[in-house]
Amino acid sequence: MKTAAIIGGGVIGGGWAARFLLNGWNVRVFDPDPEAERKISEVLYNARRSLPGLGNVALPAEGQLSYHDTIAGAVKDAEWIQESVPERLDLKQKVYGELQAHCAPDAVIGSSTSGFKPSQLQEGREAPGQIVVTHPFNPVYLLPLVELVTTAANPAGVIERAREIISGLGMYPLHLKKEIDAHVADRFLEAVWREALWLVRDGIATTEEIDNAIRYGFGIRWAQMGLFDTYRVAGGEAGMKHFMAQFGPCLSWPWTKLMDVPEFNDELVDLIAGQSDAQSGHLPIRKMEQIRDDNLVGMMRALGNNDWGAGALQNAHDKGREGEAGLVRSVADLADLSQPVLTQCRTVPLDWTDYNGHMTESRYLDAFAQSTDRLMMIIGCDAEYIANGGSYFTAETHIRHIDEVHAGDPIQVRTRVIMGAGKKMHLWHEMYSGERLLATGEHMLLHVDLATRRSAPPAPHIEANLLKLAEAHSALPAPEGLGRAIGAPR
Numbered sequence: 001m002k003t004a005a006i007i008g009g010g011v012i013g014g015g016w017a018a019r020f021l022l023n024g025w026n027v028r029v030f031d032p033d034p035e036a037e038r039k040i041s042e043v044l045y046n047a048r049r050s051l052p053g054l055g056n057v058a059l060p061a062e063g064q065l066s067y068h069d070t071i072a073g074a075v076k077d078a079e080w081i082q083e084s085v086p087e088r089l090d091l092k093q094k095v096y097g098e099l100q101a102h103c104a105p106d107a108v109i110g111s112s113t114s115g116f117k118p119s120q121l122q123e124g125r126e127a128p129g130q131i132v133v134t135h136p137f138n139p140v141y142l143l144p145l146v147e148l149v150t151t152a153a154n155p156a157g158v159i160e161r162a163r164e165i166i167s168g169l170g171m172y173p174l175h176l177k178k179e180i181d182a183h184v185a186d187r188f189l190e191a192v193w194r195e196a197l198w199l200v201r202d203g204i205a206t207t208e209e210i211d212n213a214i215r216y217g218f219g220i221r222w223a224q225m226g227l228f229d230t231y232r233v234a235g236g237e238a239g240m241k242h243f244m245a246q247f248g249p250c251l252s253w254p255w256t257k258l259m260d261v262p263e264f265n266d267e268l269v270d271l272i273a274g275q276s277d278a279q280s281g282h283l284p285i286r287k288m289e290q291i292r293d294d295n296l297v298g299m300m301r302a303l304g305n306n307d308w309g310a311g312a313l314q315n316a317h318d319k320g321r322e323g324e325a326g327l328v329r330s331v332a333d334l335a336d337l338s339q340p341v342l343t344q345c346r347t348v349p350l351d352w353t354d355y356n357g358h359m360t361e362s363r364y365l366d367a368f369a370q371s372t373d374r375l376m377m378i379i380g381c382d383a384e385y386i387a388n389g390g391s392y393f394t395a396e397t398h399i400r401h402i403d404e405v406h407a408g409d410p411i412q413v414r415t416r417v418i419m420g421a422g423k424k425m426h427l428w429h430e431m432y433s434g435e436r437l438l439a440t441g442e443h444m445l446l447h448v449d450l451a452t453r454r455s456a457p458p459a460p461h462i463e464a465n466l467l468k469l470a471e472a473h474s475a476l477p478a479p480e481g482l483g484r485a486i487g488a489p490r
């Protein structure tokens with residue numbers, strides 16, 4: 001199993017530990033803080049409740065987490081080392097000296113630094129090529145962006161491995177072609193932060209008003225389209241050129257203070273901290289983290305429905321993980337035709353639960369519908385077939401709720417073809433958590449011609465695949481509850 005060493009296990013190191021661990025890596029932590037283990041276990045608790053349900057395919061089994069008293073112990077066997085010690089150049093350089101004295105020569109060392117250039121971290125090192133910047137965003141276990149910053153000292157092989165490992169964690173390596181203080185994203189954050197400090201200090205807006213200005217407006221917009229695409233759209237039919245013509249002159253107007261930074265003194269700190277306490281001091285930080293994570297999961301899952309932005313990245317990651325989770329895409333890939341087909345292997349996401357504290361009823365239909373979609377794909381009714389005008393419509397559904405399930409629990413759906421002949425497809429889904437049967441879904445579907453919207457026979461290869469599965473599944477005992485109506489005797 002792959003091993004990562006986490007050097008510095010605070011806010012960011014803890015997030016990295018969770019990201020690696022939940023993606024199946026062994027994680028070895030070094031942090032001199034006696035509270036590090038407690039803090040990381042709390043971050044892990046939040047990561048476990050949010051990350052596994054973000055995607056639609058189960059993550060691999062968790063790796064092993066261990067804590068070490070020395071850097072030498074932590075970097076043993078590590079092929080990736082993530083340094084997340086405080087943002088002090090002298091400290092980081094000292095840590096690199098110790099890391100390189102003990103780690104494997106082919107291990108990659110990524111630094112979480114928010115602003116130092118990789119050349120500053122590589123300076124004076126005998127093996128500078130091992131060190132890159134891999135700057136993440138908090139919470140590291142949910143947000144996919146990693147700024148990968150390299151120098152001419154980094155061999156192509158190191159850069160390629162860094163890209164592969166970051167992508168393998170479901171993250172997006174944004175490789176900067178040129179190093180610069182604070183990379184790319186932090187330059188924006190810093191500009192917005194400085195502007196906001198001025199607005200509060202000058203009494204123009206409170207911390208809460210500034211947060212409202214972001215979260216009710218451009219913040220949501222930026223989250224899904226970035227800056228330039230957003231402004232392109234804002235230019236209307238004439239696009240970006242029109243936008244620039246309209247707003248170009250403002251560039252010389254006093255619309256920003258930018259490098260004119262307010263004096264950083266106790267008065268400013270008290271003003272900002274006091275307003276922030278009044279705004280959200282009633283909520284413990286861990287609770288706020290959970291609220292943030294719930295929001296991010298909801299937004300990213302919504303983006304996934306449109307295969308857009310961070311959601312598209314997650315969809316691609318899910319697709320790459322299907323094989324490991326036991327999911328197949330065609331009848332030819334089924335190892336044993338006689339057994340029900342695994343049509344879903346996932347974790348119950350946070351946004352599938354309700355006021356009763358368990359998976360809400362509409363999501364059972366959602367899950368079964370996704371299983372039907374996969375069964376359709378397996379028999380050949382895939383995106384290409386549908387684009388050519390054939391598909392299935394559901395005519396009747398009967399769901400039985402047998403046991404409860406909660407956010408974060410693993411679920412699997414196994415599907416049997418009860419009958420597949422001519423236009424009809426009769427499916428039986430069973431949803432499990434481990435060996436516990438949670439629900440059954442019985443569905444009758446009709447093949448349709450999407451041009452006429454009327455039922456019509458499927459293509460011969462689809463009918464042949466359906467018949468093959470129906471025949472193989474008919475040897476199994478009839479499912480308990482098949483054909484049952486509400487109120488029918490058990």
Ligand SMILES: NC(=O)C1=CN([C@@H]2O[C@H](COP(=O)(O)OP(=O)(O)OC[C@H]3O[C@@H](n4cnc5c(N)ncnc54)[C@H](O)[C@@H]3O)[C@@H](O)[C@H]2O)C=CC1
Pocket residue numbers: 007008009010011012013030031032033036083084085086087088095112113114115135136137138
């Ligand atoms: N907090 C944030 O929003 C972000 C921070 N970063 C970067 O991540 C790095 C870490 O920042 P945070 O996690 O926020 O800081 P933090 O203060 O939460 O954590 C730093 C950890 O490093 C440990 N530490 C101190 N000396 C050490 C040593 N010699 N060896 C190993 N561990 C040591 C501390 O005990 C502490 O647990 C910084 O470079 C920061 O710029 C990057 C992205 C976002």
Ligand SMILES: C[N+](C)(C)CC(=O)CC(=O)[O-]
Pocket residue numbers: 113114136137138186189
């Ligand atoms: C404030 N900060 C510079 C530490 C922020 C980052 O580096 C990235 C983030 O997660 O916002």
